[in-house]
Amino acid sequence: xxxxxxxxxALGALALMIAVASPASVTAQESILDxxxxxxxxxxxxxxxxxxxxxxxxGIESGMTVVDLMPGGGYNTYILSEVVGDAGKVYAxxxxxxxxxNRLEANPLSNVEIIGGAGELEAxxxxxxxxxxxxxxxxxxxxxIDILLQxxxxxxxGHQPLQC
Numbered sequence: 001x002x003x004x005x006x007x008x009x010a011l012g013a014l015a016l017m018i019a020v021a022s023p024a025s026v027t028a029q030e031s032i033l034d035x036x037x038x039x040x041x042x043x044x045x046x047x048x049x050x051x052x053x054x055x056x057x058x059g060i061e062s063g064m065t066v067v068d069l070m071p072g073g074g075y076n077t078y079i080l081s082e083v084v085g086d087a088g089k090v091y092a093x094x095x096x097x098x099x100x101x102n103r104l105e106a107n108p109l110s111n112v113e114i115i116g117g118a119g120e121l122e123a124x125x126x127x128x129x130x131x132x133x134x135x136x137x138x139x140x141x142x143x144x145i146d147i148l149l150q151x152x153x154x155x156x157x158g159h160q161p162l163q164c
Contacts (some may be wrong), residue, residue, distance in 0.1 A: 032082040037107040042075055049132075051079045060128055063087040067121075069147070070132040073099040074131050081109045090128070091115045119149050 007097045023087045033046050060066060071092040077100060080090045092100055095116035101114060115121065131148075 006134055017084065020127060032079060035078070035082070038078065045075065046149075049075075051076065052083070055080065055083055058128060058130070058131045061085070063160070064127040065125060067126050067129040068092045070094065070096055071100050071132075072096070074103050076130065078103075078107075078111055081112050082129075084111065089113070091121065094116065 030052065032052065033043065049139055060080065060083055062083070064084050066080050066084055067090060068074075068080060068090060070076045073102055074092065077092045084090060088111060090109075090112045091114075092112060095101060095114050103116070104112060
């Protein structure tokens with residue numbers, strides 16, 4: 001295979017890493033996606049988003065503390081809750097609307113907490129932070145950089161923030 005640009009090489013390497021980073025545990029976790037509290041629209045989204053494969057690639061596993069930054073309706077929050085399990089924790093926030101709060105009221109998750117910002121957490125208390133499909137919602141790129149730096153500098157345990 002011949003790559004004609006740096007982007008071609010990068011995309012080829014990324015595809016290979018994703019293929020290699022899909023452990024057998026992802027197959028074992030597929031039942032997470034069958035949770036009855038998830039909507040049909042979320043189940044349809046799974047095919048393209050491949051959440052379990054993405055989380056495995058990022059190294060998210062049972063017992064971790066994860067922040068779902070700007071969680072929207074909670075698509076990732078609910079799946080992450082199952083992935084990190086009872087020994088883990090998912091902080092979701094800041095919540096830009098009441099969709100996740102309403103969903104958690106109807107289908108509570110004991111290891112999920114909605115938060116308003118990084119200041120609500122202890123220093124170095126987060127293993128991984130994700131934000132998925134959100135960058136386009138922040139019109140001011142300086143605001144985005146400020147938000148990510150605030151979380152990274154104040155709370156992460158030596159890991160880099162992740163974004164998809």
